[in-house]
Amino acid sequence: MKVGIDFGTSNSGVAIYDGQRVTVLPIDRQNVLPEVVKTVLYVTRDYECFIGQEAIAQYYRDNVNRQRRFVKKWAGEIDVIGADMHFVRDVYVMVDEMKPGRLMQYLKTALRKEGFHGTQVFERFYTPGDLAQAYLGLLKQRAEQILGEKIDAVTLGRPVKFAATPEGDRRAEETLRAAAHAAGFEQVDFELEPIAAALDYEQTLEKPQNVIIFDFGGGTLDIAVMRLGGPSSGSGRKVYASGGVDIAGSDFDRAIIEKRMLQHFGLGRINHQPEILEMIQAVPDWMALPELATPLNRNTLEKAIRAGLAPARLKALQGLIYNDLAFTFYNRVEAAKIALSSQGATTISLDDSGIALWELYTRHQFESDIFDYLGKVEKVLLDTLAASGLEPGNIDAIVKTGGSSNIPLFAGMLARIFGAGKVKQSNAFSSVVAGLAIRAKAG
């Protein structure tokens, strides 16, 4: 069996196409959207790997309240060469020898990063290919469990520009290909992600069109200005220009937390306790939060609560850090953001031991919180369009995909620049993977 896999920077997915209908597999049942699996990999000290929400949950479980013991370890040596001297100095690092595992994200970025040869995970060295292999292997395993049959071939998505140089681009694709083979796929081929996103749309075309693919997902915004052919596919296809920026859904989640949620954890009430302020400021960073769960920080919070410094809010902060609630909290924020794409108001609430958090959040508030990003996104879009040599009037359609493209603020921007009639909605969360599945079926 052959499947399409979208190995994204922040989210991935697997889909199959039976000739009639595309089915995006519910790979991550713990996620808000089971069809979307976060591109994160958690490797434990026993070298057991986890992906998606399972990886994040495991990371929290292993790190919250855990003990730490730092030991000095020899890391290497540095040659110090001066005008008339040369000596070698040993370099030592402090290593937490009780660290239970390592969480890694941006696995796709690692493939294209110049000068990045890999990373040490406890006693083993993982190359970018090894990391991609571990992730793809688990993705394949889960897909096989759902389908009940062996998957031996895959069509993988790849960006128009994988790396800055053609050599880097070729190397990144080859690394990903080798990783997919090592993960158990016998046959591996590639399709450009924007083309995959536009595949449904391209099949409806009767004559060639100039199209902008506006792929605005969880991790990045990718824009491609293309000429798409008719249903015969491929013949008239051309990429005029592509661009992107590291702005996407995760930044909006962060903005919501920074502007609306931190006050529930004491921001504005705590002014002269830098240790506590540091903890509050770390709340938007989901990867940093378990690192805060140290016995020292617990004592600091307990003392402040006993001293009557915003006790209810600091108790909530303590609950968030130590009661394994961070995962739920970030999911609630993300769910509120998604809800505001279709309704004017929603609530962000978390009711657990020590925490009674409730925030009514409106689209007006959301749009004012992320307004700064609008200008940046518009600039990237217009720059990419300018690089293609086309004018807005030359564009026949904008195909938007990715969850963030549904945010009315950005959908409105597209309609303002190109006209509402030209903005076409593709399946926000699965158009790339669906296109890859269709391409996989076509062979």
Place this chain on the structure above:
Amino acid sequence: MSFSEKIDEWIKEAEARPASALLVLKLVANRLRELAEQNETLLNENIALRDGTRVEEYQKRITHLEYQLEILKRRVGSGAELPIQAEIPASLLIYNAHGRIARFVIDPAAPVFGKLDGEIVQDGEFPRLLAIPGDEEVLLLFTSGRIATCPVSGIQAMPPGAAWAWDKADLPEEPHAGEMLACIMPLSRLSLADSFMQASRRGCVKKTLTTVAQSILDNRYLGRGAIQKSDQPFDVLLAQKKERYALVTYEGRLMGIDVGDLSYAAEERIRISATDYIIGAFTIQPGQNILCVTQNGKVIQREAGFLEVAKTGASRGQALIPQARLDAGVRFVGAVAARDVDQLVALDATGNLSVHLTGDVAGAGSIRPGAVILSIGLIPTP
């Protein structure tokens, strides 16, 4: 941002999109209803605190907890092995790699166990024996690193004296595809122990703090504790920080390690030959000796002081079997830390289980002349 500023923003939303007004109203009304309910609960709680009802309740609870603590203190005594209570007789568990566990209730006056019929050794793995208090809970470690727990009383007891086969034994947790039952560990001292100590067949040792026990039990995963893929977990037990941990191998090597010196990563602590593997892993308590049994029932006993503690890296350990005997094919099948008053249970190749006083067999230098011993276990005397 003040609450009135938030309200202003809600009004702005309603002005910008009148359809949102109804939704905002509904959400606020729902919240008000929740708060009203919470307010009533808090008022009730306030009354209970003021009139002393709640204080009395807490006092009763504290008294009850103090009583439970006292009981626990009496049970664990000085931190040595849990005494086997008279009212709940101890049990002997005989288990194989397929996860089958036979339980025999131990009669302290005259322990009698059934004869194991049929195929005794399955997949080349000898059965293992564990004597345990009847009210214990056990942790089952599988070769994949997965764990399961079950109460001893939940394992079906076999009739004493009758012949039995593995298919009659209980299967409290079936091994998953590709895994085997590595060992069984008593769990009730978990809260009193500092760490789990895991030993693998090839001599890797891993220490895991019991402070993360809740996470381990929730995830049902302890880890394999092995570095090499071909290696397998052999044993897990609970240990205190200052205890001494010993490993004994099939080819008669003995290695001592201080639990406190071990790192939290799995590392090779005894260098063994390609044909050798671990057959015994235990901590040594005051008054105990090291007792090793060969396949033909010979007993080698060493005092605890004989054990040399290796401070760093993997070494070959102390030799317990002379080279000439080793060349003649003598190998260990089991090793335990025992006192002279404890009882040793031995399973022989005919499926018979025999019980011997440790002091007697150590003195005689042999368990039963002529018998081929497969496995041994220890029944501690309270």
